[in-house]
Amino acid sequence: MSDSFFSQPFSRRTALKIGLGAAAAPILASCSGASTSGGGDFTFLSTQFTPVEEKQRFEKILADHVKDVRVSYNSMAVGDFTTQVKTQVSAGKVGIGMVGGLHGDLAPLAENLEDVSDLAGELSGAGIPKELWDLTKLGGTKNAYIPWMQATYVVGVNKAALEHLPSGADVNNLTYDQYLDWAIAGRKATGKPILGFPAGAKGLYHRWFQGFLLPSFTGGLITTFTSSEAVEAWTYMAELWKNMNPASTNYDNLQEPMARGEVLVGWDHVARLVDAPKDKPDDWVMVPAPIGPKGLGYMLVVAGYGVPKGADKKKAATVIKALSKPDTQLEVLRQNAFFPVVEATVPDDLPPAVKLESTAVKATQGASKALISLPPVGLGAKDGEVSQVFKDCFTQICKEGAAPTKVLGAQAKNLQRILDEVKVPCWAPDPVTAGETCTVG
Template identity: 55%
Template sequence: MRRVGLTRRSLLRAAGLGAVALTAGCTGFATTGNSGMVFLSTQFRPVDEAERFRRLLAGVAPGEVSYVTIEEGPFASQIRSQVDTGRTQTGLVAGLHGDLAPLAGDYLTDVTGLLRRLGDRGWPPEYLQLARTGTDRSWYVPWATASYVLAAHVDALEHLPPGVDATSLTYEAFLDWAIAARRANGNRPMLGLPAGPEGLLHRFTQGYLLPSFTGGQVTTFRSAEAVTAWEYLRELWANCNSASTTYDFMQEPLETGEVRMAWDHVVRLVEAPERDPDNWRMLPSPRGPHGLGYMAVVAGLAIPKGSTDLDLAERTIDVLCRPDTQVELLRSNGFFPAVDAAVPEELPPAIKLEADAVRRQQEAEDSLLSLPPVGLGAREGEVTKVFQDTFRSIVLDDAPIRSTLDQQAGVLQGILDELRIPCWAPDPPADRCEVA
């Protein structure tokens, strides 16, 4: 068995639905037929993902635990309102770093001692540093990670430009590949991107394209290098399947053969190669002038202040962070371990393909770590809209790049000014995040 490299991981911004009914205007919530300690999470919200995780949890939980999912915005408000009123109804919570970091200190229990008791399980130092959220104490336990990569069918690999290594692409070579594939396919594009209503294309611009071209995400938003990045994306889009504006999960058009190359989250790609893994490859994302930009989205387990069952919450964290449990999470839901875990060779072939691409992406000498926006809370959707509107104006509507970036930079800065929050990686950790 080989060990997964865990120096810097990326994690899915999992979406979805669970068995939770929010009670409008109230500080609490009602579960639908659940009992035991409530485990509230922003992760695994799609019904099938939630059910797979509930089955895993039922097999390892040291007590009665009810897994309840919720969207990111209501998640923060639920925790705050419960703790503020002294009526905490949850025992354990899970979310991405960006979900948990704003709650540190006032709303989460210090888990420094718990991490010490759990012993050295091989958490990467970067993850443990994130869990401290700029303080000298830990506010969550790193739990799981995933990534975004490229998927390509062997039909598309035939059109790689001479001398190009698919596992070490530059953005220039990626574009040349898309052009060559389109021309060889009767001028029908073979590349697709997730630009549908629920697609994650904004993560591509936030964590991959802009960091690779500019070295930043926010502070360089309107830089000359950002103009070059958007010029590039406009040209790449000209070689994408026009139906990309309808694609939410790229595994679906990949499976039907509508496209043969795609970038997306690993969980949204994995079904494509499941039935025919020998004819698929998973590849690291391309690199640009500033390196191989990629987004690390780390999920953690935290205990709200006033937890309904502190002992059960700590024991549940213990079992969920054991290497064998983390391998089962990889097997069932495609999330990679956050601890040093031996990954068995008998994993599903599609998962193994993704694991190799993730490893190559993380271990690249010029890798540039990015985070999703941190500290935005319920306003994250407004920042997402800035990136979506920028794409729509520049790429779809062919608006002037410079004036569009200037306009959207003003919107972005207005949000940041109101929130008064620091920047997140790869931007410098200034006290106030400002668009240059």
């Protein structure tokens, strides 16, 4: 895929190979409970920017860039978010002005959201890729939401670790074998692991399996769950885990241990790596995830804005249009490391860490073997159960030493049970067949 999120100017056609029945639902950041702020007469309810620092920075962006409406930004976990919207719309007493969430957060609310096709028409010249507009239709013919922002995951590298790279390896074009050899060499040379993993209670490590490791080894996810290639991937992961910092089970993100020097190399969400190079950006590089037998699997994150039925659509449109301006979206990039969906020339004065990340994602999307993966959609309260399947595979295979074939066979039954309950189709990189329940292979 030659198009990039970060070309200059900021113009690209995001290569989403998805049918209209498919969906993207990665978790940028989520935590239990709600976080609210007062001072506004228009409520913006969202699943995004739940960490206090991110939320405060976004509130300032709202205050600085939305001049005609006083906005109160309330963030909460996905389950509570869904319940709030459905309850208010059902009761005909809607106090929420607009909502913001990942594609998968919004898809289950399709019947509760206003048709915003007219607003989509007004924003048709903003440079938002057609593929993103197609996603907003949620399988129908009308726009149910407006694209908001996008992101992905990359590998952060302290330059001190580069001396341990395997001979002839290119840090920007690593294979999974070279990634493992790097971890082994670094551990042996320094006497301690140089590689870390965000495997804490709130870490996004399940996205590594769902969007990177397994697609890269198998070319799929659900339909290849028990395949010989999946067994190979998990066997690899067990060996990689032996060479990772064992404190990784305490890491909810890698930017903190990397900033402290506990970890020199690690994969995480761009928003959870951005603080690592903050003090000494010249000591760092950001690079794509490794390449596997089936390609460079990576996960694309897409979020959007919606308007609950019965809300003040005109006022919501005012806020959405203000947040869709290039300067506003670039400020979100600058402050919270989520990238614009609109056409916008990337400024030269971005924070150094964000520039490093933009280089890594450009290399990822420009790779000839790039393979887009999307997290599940339409799972509702079952989303956590699907994530837990992959976490349990990691625990049993990598931490407890169980045989991958046995674990995958047992977990396949759990995964199929969940999919049968919610009756959702597969999602990329698996083949998408609208109306058919995804079948574990």
